[in-house]
Amino acid sequence: MPIIPHKAIFLIKPILGTILPNMSTSKFNFSIHATENLARTGLITTAHGEIRTPAFMPVGTVGTVKGMLPENVRSTGADIILGNTYHLMLRPSAEIVAKLGGLHKFMNWNRPILTDSGGFQVMSLSKLRKITEEGVVFQSHIDGSSHNLTPERAIEIQHLLGSDITMVLDECTPYPASYEDAAKSMRLSMRWAKRCQDAFVKRDGYGLFGIVQGSEYKDLRIESAHALQEIGFDGYAIGGLAVGEGQELMFNVLDYTTPELPADKPRYLMGVGKPDDIVGAVARGVDMFDCVIPTRSGRFGRAYIDGGGINIKNACHIEDNSPIDAKCSCYTCANYSRAYINHLFKAEEMLGPILLSWHNIHYYQNLMSNIRNAIAEGRFADFINKFFSESS
Ligand SMILES: [Zn+2]
Numbered sequence: 160m161p162i163i164p165h166k167a168i169f170l171i172k173p174i175l176g177t178i179l180p181n182m183s184t185s186k187f188n189f190s191i192h193a194t195e196n197l198a199r200t201g202l203i204t205t206a207h208g209e210i211r212t213p214a215f216m217p218v219g220t221v222g223t224v225k226g227m228l229p230e231n232v233r234s235t236g237a238d239i240i241l242g243n244t245y246h247l248m249l250r251p252s253a254e255i256v257a258k259l260g261g262l263h264k265f266m267n268w269n270r271p272i273l274t275d276s277g278g279f280q281v282m283s284l285s286k287l288r289k290i291t292e293e294g295v296v297f298q299s300h301i302d303g304s305s306h307n308l309t310p311e312r313a314i315e316i317q318h319l320l321g322s323d324i325t326m327v328l329d330e331c332t333p334y335p336a337s338y339e340d341a342a343k344s345m346r347l348s349m350r351w352a353k354r355c356q357d358a359f360v361k362r363d364g365y366g367l368f369g370i371v372q373g374s375e376y377k378d379l380r381i382e383s384a385h386a387l388q389e390i391g392f393d394g395y396a397i398g399g400l401a402v403g404e405g406q407e408l409m410f411n412v413l414d415y416t417t418p419e420l421p422a423d424k425p426r427y428l429m430g431v432g433k434p435d436d437i438v439g440a441v442a443r444g445v446d447m448f449d450c451v452i453p454t455r456s457g458r459f460g461r462a463y464i465d466g467g468g469i470n471i472k473n474a475c476h477i478e479d480n481s482p483i484d485a486k487c488s489c490y491t492c493a494n495y496s497r498a499y500i501n502h503l504f505k506a507e508e509m510l511g512p513i514l515l516s517w518h519n520i521h522y523y524q525n526l527m528s529n530i531r532n533a534i535a536e537g538r539f540a541d542f543i544n545k546f547f548s549e550s551s
Contacts, residue, residue: 187323187366187393189425189446193535197417197444200534203394203425205271205323206364207263210238212425213441213534215527216273216449217520221246222256222266225454226513227520229268235489235517236524239271239323241449244316245280248306249299253319261321273324273449276313276355279331279398279430290330292347310354314367318360326396327355329370334402341374348372349386356390366393368427374399375408377415384419394425397445401430410439417444434463434526438546441530442539453523457516460504464522466549469497471515476501489521490514 189212191201203210217224217232219240224232232240242262247253259265262272278295281288285297294309313328329348332341352369359367369387373379387395397416400409413428420426427447428440437448456463460472464484469476471483482492483500491500491514503511533542 185364187364189394189423191423193537195534195537195539196442198441198530198534198539199444199446200531201446203271203446204364205239205366206362207269207271207323208238210271210447211527211531212446213437213527213530214238214447215437215523216241216447217453217523218243218449218451219266219268219272220451221250222262224516224520225458226509226516227454229266231490231517232268232520233270235521236528237270237520239273240268242266242272242274242320242322243277243280244274244313244320244326245277245284247274247320248277248308248316249301249304253316257319257321261319263321271323272321273427273447274317274320274322274326275429276317276326276328277308278313278329281308282331282333290347292350294328294351295330310351311358314355314358323365324394325359325365325367327352327367327369327392329372329398331402332372332374332399334374334399334404336374338376338379341372341376342379345372345374345379345383349383349390352387352392353390356392368392368394368396368425370396370398370429371416371420372399375404375412380412380416381419384416388421392424394427394447395420396427396429398429400428401432401436401450406436406439409436410443413440413443413445420444434523435547435550437523437526438530438543441534442543453519454516457514457519458512460511460515461519462515462522463519471497471500471511472504473501483515483518484522487518487521487525489518491518491521 185204188204191199193200201212216239217237220243256262256265263269281295281297284300288297296307310328317325328351330344332344369392371383373383425446428445431448432450460470461468462483476497479497484492533539
């Protein structure tokens with residue numbers, strides 16, 4: 160074993176501290192505390208803390224949950240947020256984020272972060288993309304510059320960002336797709352998944368998730384679920400849904416996909432969804448969700464309340480001195496009236512979207528907390544009945 164002089168240790172320590180911030184020795188782990196039928200509640204342990212499941216991840220696309228300070232996101236009960244590889248690789252770049260201490264430090268969020276691999280945004284946002292066996296070449300939607308995203312590079316970028324949960328690069332199969340196209344696309348994603356696992360640097364507290372594809376075809380979804388398990392991952396995502404197929408078909412895919420996934424690993428339904436999508440997916444064995452809905456709706460004036468939502472811009476709120484939801488304990492509802500927020504939206508003041516985003520994220524986190532408690536106490540079936548009777 161080489162002997163390092165004391166002076167050298169002093170030099171090494173600050174450098175490691177910069178490159179690898181907030182390192183933890185805790186293992187990446189998923190423990191299930193209670194189940195009711197297919198629904199589960201438990202805890203994921205990561206390098207940056209614990210995630211209570213079922214969990215909803217607010218989306219921090221470019222290193223910020225739009226309009227929200229990190230401490231305010233946390234105050235809603237969020238344990239984890241999602242960052243976007245595609246956006247961050249283009250601006251400011253993964254190398255710059257790494258140089259500045261990683262994404263947690265860069266954006267002042269010291270809790271778990273999951274990053275998607277960029278596959279979905281490459282398909283939906285970039286111009287002139289070309290997919291080959293090697294990877295995908297695309298033009299930035301920001302400045303037209305050309306970029307090459309391979310499975311290995313997607314893993315490297317997420318390593319540079321410091322993600323607690325890294326996602327494999329996959330091709331998000333467009334919907335609808337023919338059986339032949341869906342099969343070809345899914346099998347390419349499975350070969351990429353293997354390359355991602357080979358490229359992933361294993362560290363305590365950091366996990367890599369595979370992504371099931373196969374469109375609406377049962378045998379392809381099952382083939383994909385089995386192929387991923389042969390490679391072996393810390394968690395399994397279900398991708399290629401919430402792309403316009405509708406809730407019934409989405410639930411149908413979950414009905415035959417989640418039983419094929421290992422019971423002792425977290426399951427993540429990507430890009431979902433509305434509150435009723437989440438409740439229905441938890442009942443089908445899903446543990447994690449992400450969606451832009453709470454913040455996007457907030458920016459457009461929609462506030463979620465039990466049984467549906469309201470449009471705060473409507474004239475009926477002009478003189479309404481009551482909060483958005485009298486039962487809600489969020490900062491917005493504790494301090495502001497519908498009338499005031501209606502006024503802010505009319506005056507196009509930025510505080511309006513901020514207050515509604517805050518309420519909506521709180522609504523989602525409160526929903527997840529109620530779901531977790533219901534499963535833990537063995538009354539999730541009653542919870543579902545009550546939830547859907549109020550929604551109808
Ligand atoms: Zn509220």
